[in-house]
Amino acid sequence: MLIEKLLTPSILKRTIFFIFADILLFALSFYLSYLFRLGFYISSEFYVGFYNALPLLIGLKLLMLYLLKIYHVVWRFFSLTEAKKLIFAIFMGNLIFAILFLPFVQVPFPRxxxxxxxxxxxxxxxxxxISKRLLLETKRKPGLKRALIIGVNSKASNLIKSFLSNEIDYYPVGIITDKDKMVGTYLSNIKIHGFDKLKTLIDTFKVNSVIITEDYSSKELDNLFEMLSELGIKEIKIARLLGDKEDKLKDIAIEDLLARKPKDLDTSAIQSFIKGKKVLITGAGGSIGSEIARQCKVFGAKQLILVESSEYNLYKICEDLDSKIAVPKLxxxxxxxxxxxIFEELKPDIVIHAAAYKHVPLCESNIDSAVKNNILGAINVIDISIKHGVEKIVNISSDKAVRPTNIMGATKRxxxxxxxxxxxxxxxxVSVRFGNVLGSSGSVVPKFKEQIQNGGPVTVTHPEITRYFMLIPEACQLVLQAGAMAKGGELFILDMGEPVKIVDLARKMIRLYGKEGEVEIEFTGLRPGEKLYEELLIDEAECRTKYESIYVAKPTEYPIEKLRENIEELLNSDDKIGALKKIVPEFNHRD
Structure with a gap:
């Protein structure tokens, strides 16, 4: 135990070891310098100067190394930066020695x-x-996986350093790039190849893993995933620029392949809209509401008033925000x-209404509750906001409000x-309409993940069913951007890109989890109120705004007194579907 304790590395032990090693090396260096200068023969009169100078020279060098924190550097992290600092420390030690010693030396001393x-x-x-670092880097851990790196950039360089430092369990055998000028060159002694050599390298080195360091669009990443899958690659990782040992690489996820990242995100407009404002968010613990709360914090909201009916969801978003600006209201x-x-007490400047019952089958099974919550709840928020002079209300809507076939969509309309x-x-x-967001509670992606992990089958309602998808943070940022540009009365529609076939999504996720051939897909039939194809536009009257990702719909006039009367009839009616059709004539309920 005592020997083991003595051999266990520590900062103090490392510092003492280096100090003693440096004393010996500095003494040897000084002696060799004398030998070289005096033709490999040191006479007795020169030894006097040698012994007088040696303690001062070594002491000054050690002091400079300590002041520049060279003794704090771990072996494996001794890099070019530390090498430059070390050379500077030695130079300063020798310079100070020359200033202090030479003017006063009384014995023979070759300057x-x-x-x-x-x-x-x-x-x-x-x-x-450097020798110890080289020794550490040439000593490979057993069981390393041979991998190809795709991309030539700082992330690829850091990845190779991580391998050399034994921080990751992969051994790069080659680098792939689509930049012709890079092909044939080397990065950290690893050759860079074009994509035409991809299959050859996989076959030659028996590669099963690929690490992507290039920043590709979701479409490019999807095409690359398909290519790698066809070549038999089972493990695909994406490198992070920042991350600890466990977080440096992440598995490629379905979100990476489907994300539609807007190119015209105007963060300055969002910041001007949110910064310094009191923002009240209903449904603040839900998938959309919670992300909007996070984004509002990022963009400098003065206060976040979080209205939520679920105790756990409210607790969770307050924990995530970890901020004194959050005011939870259950x-x-x-x-x-x-x-x-709450409005009277806290006087919010902006209201974002995200509270709603959104799951189509549950709304179909609980029509009264869905109508009451989604319609009366939203009216309460809007009316109270107007009463208290709120600057702006952003109502979160849904693509299911377009020619609705279910209760949820009709209530949103x-x-x-x-x-x-x-x-x-x-x-x-202003209302903002968009489609499905990836990873939201109860959505198809987490459901498929769970089914795949449980061994299947993965249930898809229909082989032709399609949906739009967007990442939650990006959808929420665009919601805030639409709110920033609104003047009142608009219905904004987010461009969700191309619709995705759900069966293709299921197949892709099965491949991502390496379960192809093991997990089956089962078609269960359309659920009540479910469409084959969701729509975002009502007709061709919509037009683009100054942002490509945001459309604005033509206003639909509906005399407000008549609308209020019809809504009151709806809330009191035993035939909710008939009453909804009276307000929304295009509502074609599918049960």
Whole structure:
């Protein structure tokens, strides 16, 4: 135990070891400098100067190394930066020695020894440190996986350094790039090849793993994934620029392949909209509401008033925000009086209404609750906001509001109509419509993940069903951007890119998890109210705004008194579907 404790590395032990090693190396360097200067014979009179100078020279060098923190550097991280600092420390040590010693030396002392000693010291001390790093880097761990790196950039360079430092369990055998000028060159002694050599390298080195360091668009990444899958690659990783040992590489995920990243995100407009404002968010613990809360914090909101009916969801978003600006309010948007008192007390500048029952089958099974929550709850939020002079209301809508076939979509369309036609005074009201977001609670992606992990089958309702997808953070940023540009009464529509076949999504996820041939896909039939194809546009009257990712729809006029009367009839009607059709004539319910 005592021997083991003595051999266990520590900062103090490493520092003591290096100090003693440097004393020996500095002494050897000084002696060699004398030998070289005096033709490999040192007479007795020169030994006096040698012994007088040696303690001062070594002491000054050690002091400079300590002041420049050279003794704090771990072997494996001794790099070019540390080497330059070490050379500078030795140079300063020799310079100060020359200033302090030479003017007062009374014995024979060859002055050129100081210059010779500088070069020999730098070689010996620097070489000593580099030798251990080289030894560590040439010693490979057993069981490393042979991998190809795709991309030539700083992430690829850092990845190779991580391998040399035994931080990752992969051994790069080649680098692939689409940059012709790079082909044939080397990065850290690893040859760079074009994509035409991809199959040859995989076959030659029996590669099963690929690490992607290039920043590709989701479409490019999807094409690359398909190519690698056809070549038999089972493990595909994406390198992170920052990350610890466990987080440096992440598995390629379905979100990486489907994400539609908007190119016209205007963060300055969002910041101007949010910074310094009090923002009230309903449904603040949900997938959309919680991400909007995070984004509002990023963009400098003064206060976040988080309205949520689920205790756990409210607790979770407050923990995630970890900020004094969050004001949690546990209540439903149906509690009008309590909601009104919150507005009276906290006086929000902006309201983002994300509270809703969104799951189509549950809304179909609980029509009364869905109608009451989605319509009456939204009306409460809008009316109270107008009453208290809120600057702007952003109502989150859905692609299911377009020619709805289910209760959820129809209720969302009713609120779009209400938001566009209610007299709002100085309050600007805008609705933002978009499709599915990847990874939201109850959505198809987490459901498929769970089914694949459980061994299948993966259930798809119909072989032709398609949906739009966008990453939650990007959708929420565009919601805020639409809110920033709104003047009141608009219905904005986010460009969700191309729709994705759900069966293709299922097949891709099965391949991502390496379960091809093991997990089956089972078609279960369309659920009540479910469409084969979701739509984002009602007709051809929509037009683009100054941002490519955001459209604006033509307003739909609906006399507000008539709309309020019809909504009241709906809330009190036993035939909710018939009453919804009266407000939304295009509602074609599928049960």
């Amino acid at each position: 050129s020894v100081i210059l010779i000693d500088f070069f020999i010291s730098a070689i010996l001390v620097g070489g000593f440190r 209540l439903s948007v149906l509690e009008r009086d309590k909601l009104d008192s 009713v609120i779009e109509l209400y938001a566009q036609n209610v007299p709002s005074g100085k309050t600007e009201i």
